[in-house]
Amino acid sequence: MPNTPSSKTIYRHLQKLEEEGLVEMSQRGTASVWRKKAGASGMAAKAGAMMSFDEALALQTLRRFSSRQIPELVAESLSAMFEIAETRLQKTNSETERKYSRWASKVAVESGGFALHYPSIDRDMFATVSRSLFEERKLEIVYRPRHNADNDRAKIVLPYGLVEVGGLVYLVAGTEGKPDPTMYRMDRLTRAAARLEPFAYPASFSLDAYVRQQRRFDFMVEKEAVLKLKFVGGAGDHLLEAPMSKDQKSTRKEDALHVQGTVMLSQRLRWWLRSFGPNVEVLGPATLRAELAAEAAELATIYSA
Structure with a gap:
């Protein structure tokens, strides 16, 4: 018949599981009540003692920078793993380990667009x-x-x-x-x-x-066209590193940057062009140039009133 472990041995095991974030303890009078932590099953139950600092850091980085809604919603199933990773990074015994715990505070991600508060999803x-x-x-x-x-x-x-x-x-x-x-x-x-x-x-x-x-998400997609643009004031310089099309060509003439490439005409393209204000001139196609010229004339009328 196997030996029954002593209460002290059981208590030590429970304390270790608590440190790993797998169980939690509460006091009820003089009694200590232990229970499995919510979500501490599956991979989470196996990961506590085995999770390395590299793995814990990777999980915490994923949690922090899952700023988009789909990754955030999907990551809900990993919540127990995230908690174990956080607990693991808090238990540092050397300067090297402390560098891991400080890493997340040294990295940030910021959107390049104007920040809007989008509706949340149930x-x-x-x-x-x-x-x-x-x-x-x-x-x-x-x-x-x-x-x-x-x-x-x-x-x-x-x-x-x-x-x-x-x-x-x-x-x-x-x-x-x-x-x-x-x-x-x-x-x-x-x-x-x-x-x-x-x-x-x-x-x-x-x-x-x-x-x-x-390009169904470009809104009111029309057709492909060769877009010809003239940028001033350095407005289009980023296109030299992040082209707007695979066949993009660019040249500099005096203080202006001329860029052309085949793109899909859409409302999203128009929003992008409008964001440059007077720092971009549409040279072609002629229909798009005429459309934006009419808009500019209307804006001039509004702001001159």
């Missing part, structure tokens, strides 16, 4: 949608677009993918009987319920092509 709804996407099952949703904010009518969609664009998350989904998929902003879903019926994910659909080649 975690349970995201979990339902992503599970239906993973299992390729039909999804029943109630969607309230801006023009129909009181809609309560449910519809059945076929989830094809999730895309995050500029802080907003979209569900790309098909509808039976329609050839093209539709984009639904996740924060405008008021209900999402997974159905039992599976669907055949279309072999002809590629989310990567939908986003990167067809």
Whole structure:
């Protein structure tokens, strides 16, 4: 018959598990009550004693810089691992280990655009949608677009993918009987319920092509065109390192930078051009130049009043 461990041995084991973030203790009168910490199972249960400082640092860095909504929502399943990593970094026994714990405070990430407060997404709804996407099952949703904010009518969609664009998350989904998929902003879903019926994910659909080649998220996509721009004041210098197209060509003439390349005409392109104000001149195509010239004339009228 195996020897029964003493209460002191059990207590030492429990203390070690507490240090590793796997259990927690509370006092009830004179009694110490121990219980498994929420989420301390699976990988988390195995990781406590084995997690190295490199692994703990990697997890904490991932947690801190998962600023986009999809990574943040997906990372919820790793919350117990993140807590164990934090506990691991707090237990430093040398200067080298202390450098690990200070590393996260030495790195920052900042968006290059104007900071907006985007609407958050319900975690349970995201979990339902992503599970239906993973299992390729039909999804029943109630969607309230801006023009129909009181809609309560449910519809059945076929989830094809999730895309995050500029802080907003979209569900790309098909509808039976329609050839093209539709984009639904996740924060405008008021209900999402997974159905039992599976669907055949279309072999002809590629989310990567939908986003990167067809440029569906550039809004009101028109056609490809050769865009010719003239920048002044150093406004377009960043394009020398981050080209706007694969066939981009650039030349300097006096104090101006001339850039041209094949791009997809869209509303997003127009927003980008407007952000440079008087520091960019559209030389071509002629239709886009005329459009922006008319806008500039209208703005001049507004600001001269």
